Amino acid sequence: MxxxxxxxxxxxxxxxxxxxxxxxxxxxxxxxxxxxxxxxxxxxxxxxxxxxxxxxxxxxxxxxxxxxxxxxxxxxxxxxxxxxxxxxxxxxxxxxxxxxxxxxxxxxxxxxxxxxxxxxxxxxNIGRWQKIKKIMFPALVLIVSGGHTNLYLFKNWRDKKLLGMSLDDAAGEVLDKCARALNLPYPGGPEIEKIAKNAKNYFSLPKPMLQRGYFFSFSGLKTAFVDLVAEIKKFRKLDEGVKSDLAASLQKTIFEILTFKLKKAKENFRVKSIVISGGVSANQTLKKIIKKSFPREKIYFPQRSxxxxxxxxxxxxxxxxxxxxxxxxxxxxxxxxxx
Ligand SMILES: Nc1ncnc2c1ncn2[C@@H]1O[C@H](COP(=O)(O)OP(=O)(O)OP(=O)(O)O)[C@@H](O)[C@H]1O
Ligand SMILES: [Mg+2]
Structure with missing residues (x-):
């Protein structure tokens, strides 16, 4: 058909x-x-x-x-x-x-x-028949994109439960808005990923609502980041080096929050796999952190494109x-x- x-x-x-x-x-x-x-x-x-x-x-x-x-x-x-x-x-x-x-x-x-x-x-793949991959259910599913940070438990394709979501900004939205503070173009996620590769040092940033179940809140982190950039600019030029450090610190903090909540859900629900999808899941650092945090789990990511x-x-x-x-x-x- x-x-x-x-x-x-x-x-x-x-x-x-x-x-x-x-x-x-x-x-x-x-x-x-x-x-x-x-x-x-x-x-x-x-x-x-x-x-x-x-x-x-x-x-x-x-x-x-x-x-x-x-x-x-x-x-x-x-x-x-x-x-x-x-x-x-x-x-x-x-x-x-x-x-x-x-x-x-x-x-x-x-x-x-x-x-x-x-x-x-x-x-x-264009023009080639392919088998649709079977998902091992139950699965923890994290949709992390420009508009959403939603964590679900899927028992099968039909039976799903929303465990938690962002109560304010989505993870991708924070990457986009913080990238603006660094004078990087929209969409910020891929730009942050690019310059984060050259980071030498990390700044400590807050992880709001870490202990509040499966809900996320990123707006406090966004404000802290924007304030930090403004503070740094008072004393020095925002050169490529410091921009890289800031970008790496931001994405690391966001990804650690996501991983922390996933770990918590993994402890509380017996699942056979973890699925990460949505625009932010294109990020290779996120992929690495998730794979390192769940070495024995079956993990599904979409192909970048x-x-x-x-x-x-x-x-x-x-x-x-x-x-x-x-x-x-x-x-x-x-x-x-x-x-
Ligand atoms: N490599 C990357 N690293 C981090 N973030 C990325 C990367 N590539 C894209 N993004 C982010 O993904 C988001 C866009 O993803 P997507 O197209 O799924 O979102 P959306 O459709 O706008 O939102 P939703 O799917 O929630 O309606 C943007 O915030 C963008 O910065
Ligand atoms: Mg989308």
Whole structure:
């Protein structure tokens, strides 16, 4: 069967086509239009600009797919219904509804965060059949991205429980905002990762809410970091050396908080695996810390190019949901939800 996946929750416009059967999939097309350049000027995503860009990009990406594929052959449209930025989702929703009506196809509503989880089961290989990786359940699942830091316990694909989440900023958001304090461009996570490699010294930073169950709080850490940068600037120039040290200290502190909570959950729940996904999971230092902290556990990370938002994750999510006999929707039944 053929599924077209559409992603518009934030600042990446994604349209992907997959073919799927039994426990195998083939990615036929993975079209992605990043809006990073547009939002960089503002140091973060501007929702209304994101919406306008999705409107502009979606027909172009679909054309690229249509060049080599008869859209009538599509069986279902999978759409990332949220959580996301409302104006961005509205653009996607209108496009998907029109397309569903035009092609007379049904829509599979896919939760964007669950799609981050599904992404760890495949590789971003175009044009080749691949077996979908089996997850060892029960699994602890940490979605760590620009909008979320959510820790779940999944007993199986259907039965999930949210153990905790960030009560303020998400981990990725803190990396983005603190990167700004270092005059690094948006998105900050990859920039912080890059310069952190040259660090020689570490600054001590607070780890808020470490003892409060599985909940996270990062805004205190963000403020402490911004204050520290301001304090340093009073006495010396913010040169490359000190910027590297600050970046490394920040990501190390965030990753230690994530690891601490995961360890606690691991002690309290009998799980067979740990899953880390979402944009921040692209970070190699995070990967190293997690692997070192759980040497005997089965750990799943997404391939770097599938860690951030894309249409493949959504199409794959559509296939998972169909396999679970979840409901598909007519165009006018489609609903979206914000962060
Ligand atoms: N290599 C990296 N290291 C650290 N952070 C990274 C890296 N690559 C991307 N990120 C961060 O990931 C975030 C983007 O991830 P993603 O696209 O999953 O988030 P989102 O879609 O905006 O949020 P959500 O999935 O919660 O709706 C940004 O905050 C970005 O800085
Ligand atoms: Mg995302």
């Amino acid at each position: 053929f599924i077209l996946g559409i992603e518009t929750t934030c600042d990446e416009t994604g349209v992907a086509l997959i073919e799927a059967k039994d426990e195998e999939i083939k990615i036929l097309k993975n079209e992605l239009a990043s809006q990073i350049k547009i939002h960089q000027k503002y140091g973060g995503v501007v929702p209304i600009l994101a919406a306008r860009e999705h409107q502009k990009n979606l027909p172009i990406l679909l054309k690229n797919i249509e060049k080599d594929f008869d859209l009538q052959k599509i069986d279902y449209l999978a759409f990332s219904v949220g959580p996301g930025l409302l104006p961005a989702l509205v653009s996607g929703k209108e496009f998907v509804q029109d397309l569903a009506k035009k092609l007379n196809k049904k829509i599979i509503p896919v939760n964007h965060l669950e799609a981050h989880f599904y992404s760890v089961t495949i590789k971003n 599938l860690a951030t938002d894309n249409g493949v994750n959504i199409a794959l999510g559509g296939f998972f949901l169909l396999s679970l006999n979840e409901k598909t929707l007519e165009a006018e039944e489609l609903n979206i939800f914000s962060r």
